[in-house]
Amino acid sequence: xxxxxxxxxxxxxxxxxxxxxxxxxxxxxxxxxxxxxxxxxxxxxxxxxxxxxxxxxxxxxxxxxxxxxxxxxxxxxxxxxxxxxxxxxxxxxxxxxxxxxxxxxxxxxxxxxxxxxxxxxxxxxxxxxxxxxxxxxxxxxxxxxxxxxxxxxxxxxxxxxxxxxxxxxxxxxxxxxxxxxxxxxxxxxxxxxxxxxxxxxxxxxxxxxxxxxxxxxxxxxxxxxxxxxxxxxxxxxxxxxxxxxxxxxxxx
Ligand code: 4AZ
Numbered sequence: 449x450x451x452x453x454x455x456x457x458x459x460x461x462x463x464x465x466x467x468x469x470x471x472x473x474x475x476x477x478x479x480x481x482x483x484x485x486x487x488x489x490x491x492x493x494x495x496x497x498x499x500x501x502x503x504x505x506x507x508x509x510x511x512x513x514x515x516x517x518x519x520x521x522x523x524x525x526x527x528x529x530x531x532x533x534x535x536x537x538x539x540x541x542x543x544x545x546x547x548x549x550x551x552x553x554x555x556x557x558x559x560x561x562x563x564x565x566x567x568x569x570x571x572x573x574x575x576x577x578x579x580x581x582x583x584x585x586x587x588x589x590x591x592x593x594x595x596x597x598x599x600x601x602x603x604x605x606x607x608x609x610x611x612x613x614x615x616x617x618x619x620x621x622x623x624x625x626x627x628x629x630x631x632x633x634x635x636x637x638x639x640x641x642x643x644x645x646x647x648x649x650x651x652x653x654x655x656x657x658x659x660x661x662x663x664x665x666x667x668x669x670x671x672x673x674x675x676x677x678x679x680x681x682x683x684x685x686x687x688x689x690x691x692x693x694x695x696x697x698x699x700x
Pocket of ligand 1: 642643644645646647648663664665666667668669670675676677
């Protein structure tokens with residue numbers, strides 16, 4: 449499926465306009481994430497390995513295409529998907545991170561009384577499809593992150609993005625056998641283009657800009673016949689809605 453072994457987000461290009469992914473967040477444990485509520489990020493559950501105490505991996509950065517730049521927040525709570533079990537079976541590799549404060553609004557006292565104000569026009573929430581709609585095979589998706597462009601595991605200083613094509617479940621299962629958990633995963637790839645180490649937890653979006661997945665795993669990066677595997681967001685809409693409603697109660 450993938451015909452080239454160039455490691456480089458592999459084969460990507462720099463994100464020049466911060467408004468292209470105004471919901472992208474970087475978690476200082478070395479993972480991407482997306483802002484889905486004013487004080488809530490969506491990322492991969494496996495990013496918590498070694499950081500089970502939120503204090504040890506607590507900083508997140510939002511609103512910048514530069515690594516560890518932009519608006520800073522702290523992670524105060526990690527909420528792992530209830531069906532995520534172990535790092536060896538990456539089914540439901542999803543987690544929500546509650547932040548110490550809203551990243552998009554702040555509370556003010558003014559003559560009209562207390563109210564919410566915009567903190568930054570640079571940030572907005574990631575659009576998630578509310579209707580459990582699955583991405584289709586052949587869909588052109590776009591993945592974004594500060595992950596390795598050379599398969600070294602090193603992060604890059606400037607945010608990158610790459611186009612990858614969603615494959616059908618059979619192609620994913622052919623590549624990965626039983627490790628491909630069809631109910632909670634999708635896979636995608638293109639010759640010479642892939643997500644890689646350090647991109648985990650970050651968003652993959654469709655042509656309409658809707659986030660459909662989360663960077664999760666793969667064998668190597670951009671290797672022939674080893675597409676990138678992503679957690680499928682439509683498999684967990686009930687859980688996301690439930691946690692956001694319970695944990696993030698901000699107007700508007
Ligand atoms: C990783 O180690 C990783 N090519 C992320 C994505 C992919 C492989 C590995 C997909 O975080």
